[in-house]
Amino acid sequence: MTAAPTASTRAGAPGEAAAPTAEEARVREFLERVIADGAAAMAGLCTSIGDRLGLWTAMAGAGPLTPAELAARTGLDERYLREWLDAQVAGEYLDYDPDRGSYLLTDERAAVLADPDAPTYAAGMFTMLQALYGSENALLEAFRTGEGVGWGEHGPALFEGTAKFFRPGYAAALVPEWLGAVDGMEERLQRGGRVADIGCGYGHSTVFMAEAYPASRFHGYDFHGPSVEAARSLAERSGLADRVEFDVATAQDYPGEGYDLVTFFDCLHDMSDPGGALRQTEHALADGGVCLLVEPNMSADVRENVHPIGRGMSAASVAVCLPSALAQPGPEALGNHAGEDVMRRIADGAGLHHWTLAAESPVNRVYAVTR
Ligand SMILES: C[S@@+](CC[C@H](N)C(=O)[O-])C[C@H]1O[C@@H](n2cnc3c(N)ncnc32)[C@H](O)[C@@H]1O
Incomplete structure (x- = not known):
C-alpha cells in the first residue's frame, strides 16, 4: 500500500508550482x-x-x-x-x-x-507612538550600555499619550469600583479626608477623585515638571484649584503626613526604589489610612501575557518602564510584569504588611495595602 501524499511530499503536476511544504x-x-x-x-x-x-x-x-x-x-x-x-x-x-x-x-x-469621555475610547494610546518610535535610538544605546532612558527623556507625546490612554479607565472605574472596594474609604473621603496621588502624571486620577469627594483635599506629586504643569492646568480648568494641588516631588520624599489615602496609579513599577516610595507612604499615612496600588494586570509568567493587552504592555515595559527605573538611583528594575508576589514583598519590607486585591480589570490590578 502506498502512503497518501502529504503537504511535504506532494509534487505539483508538470508545469504547476509544487505545493508548499x-x-x-x-x-x-x-x-x-x-x-x-x-x-x-x-x-x-x-x-x-x-x-x-x-x-x-x-x-x-x-x-x-x-x-x-x-x-x-x-x-x-x-x-x-x-x-x-x-x-x-x-x-x-x-x-x-x-x-x-x-x-x-x-x-x-x-x-x-471619537469621544475621549467614552469609557471605550482607545485612540489616545496612539499618541504615544510618536514618542516611542522617537526614542528608538536612545533605546538602542541603552541596550548596549545597560543604562536607563529616563521618563522625561522621551518626547512629550509620551506624557500626553499616557494620560489619554489611562484616563478612560480611571473615569470608568476609579471612583465607582476601585475606591468603593476599599473598606470604609468612601465614607472617609465623603466626610473630608486627605489624599496624596503619587506619580500623578497629568493628574486625571487626582481630579476624578476630587470631583467625587468635594469635602476632601488632594495633593498630586510627580518628579516630572512638565507633567505637574499639565496637572495644575487641569485643576484650574476643572475649577478645583482651591483644594487640588500639584507639586514636583519624588515618590521617595514627597511631603505631608496624615493622609487617609495614598495612591500610585501605574507608576510604582517605573521606579527604581519602590521600597523607598512605600516606606515614605507608610510614614505619611494616617491611622487606618490605605495605600492604593494600581498596577498593570500582567503576570510574572510571560506565557500568561500572550494577548493584545499583554503584548502592548510588555512592549511598553521594554520601551518605557524598565528604562525609566534604570535611569533612577535605586536597587530595583522591575519592568511592568514583576508580579504580585514581588510587589507584595517590597510592600511588606516597607512596613505595609496587609495586602488585598481590591479590584481587577483586564488592564489593571488594584491592591489595597495597609500597615
Ligand atoms: C506611566 S506614568 C503614569 C502617570 C499617571 N499616574 C497616570 O496613571 O496617568 C508614570 C509616572 O510616574 C512618574 N514617576 C516615575 N518615577 C517616579 C519617581 N521616582 N517619583 C515620582 N514620580 C515618578 C513619571 O514621571 C510618570 O508621570
Whole structure:
C-alpha cells in the first residue's frame, strides 16, 4: 500500500508550482501575521493623526461624508483628507460608498475613536507612538550600555499619550469600583479626608477623585515638571484649584503626613526604589489610612501575557518602564510584569504588611495595602 501524499511530499503536476511544504506553509502563515502587524503599526500613525486633528470627532454622528464635506467641517486640506479616508477604509475603520464617494464612521467605531469621555475610547494610546518610535535610538544605546532612558527623556507625546490612554479607565472605574472596594474609604473621603496621588502624571486620577469627594483635599506629586504643569492646568480648568494641588516631588520624599489615602496609579513599577516610595507612604499615612496600588494586570509568567493587552504592555515595559527605573538611583528594575508576589514583598519590607486585591480589570490590578 502506498502512503497518501502529504503537504511535504506532494509534487505539483508538470508545469504547476509544487505545493508548499508544511514548513513553507508555517513560514507563510507567520509572514502574513508579521505583515499584518507591520501594517497595523503603520496605520497607527493615521489613527493618531485622526485623533489629534479631531477627524474622528468630526465624523462621529455626521453620517456619510465626502472628503470635501470633511474638509469643510475641519478646515483641513481636502487632498490629504481623501488619502487619510482611503487608508481608514483599507483598515476597516470606515465604510466607503462608491456611488457618493462618501465615508462613514459608524457609531460603534465612534465610541472607540471619537469621544475621549467614552469609557471605550482607545485612540489616545496612539499618541504615544510618536514618542516611542522617537526614542528608538536612545533605546538602542541603552541596550548596549545597560543604562536607563529616563521618563522625561522621551518626547512629550509620551506624557500626553499616557494620560489619554489611562484616563478612560480611571473615569470608568476609579471612583465607582476601585475606591468603593476599599473598606470604609468612601465614607472617609465623603466626610473630608486627605489624599496624596503619587506619580500623578497629568493628574486625571487626582481630579476624578476630587470631583467625587468635594469635602476632601488632594495633593498630586510627580518628579516630572512638565507633567505637574499639565496637572495644575487641569485643576484650574476643572475649577478645583482651591483644594487640588500639584507639586514636583519624588515618590521617595514627597511631603505631608496624615493622609487617609495614598495612591500610585501605574507608576510604582517605573521606579527604581519602590521600597523607598512605600516606606515614605507608610510614614505619611494616617491611622487606618490605605495605600492604593494600581498596577498593570500582567503576570510574572510571560506565557500568561500572550494577548493584545499583554503584548502592548510588555512592549511598553521594554520601551518605557524598565528604562525609566534604570535611569533612577535605586536597587530595583522591575519592568511592568514583576508580579504580585514581588510587589507584595517590597510592600511588606516597607512596613505595609496587609495586602488585598481590591479590584481587577483586564488592564489593571488594584491592591489595597495597609500597615
Ligand atoms: C506611566 S506614568 C503614569 C502617570 C499617571 N499616574 C497616570 O496613571 O496617568 C508614570 C509616572 O510616574 C512618574 N514617576 C516615575 N518615577 C517616579 C519617581 N521616582 N517619583 C515620582 N514620580 C515618578 C513619571 O514621571 C510618570 O508621570
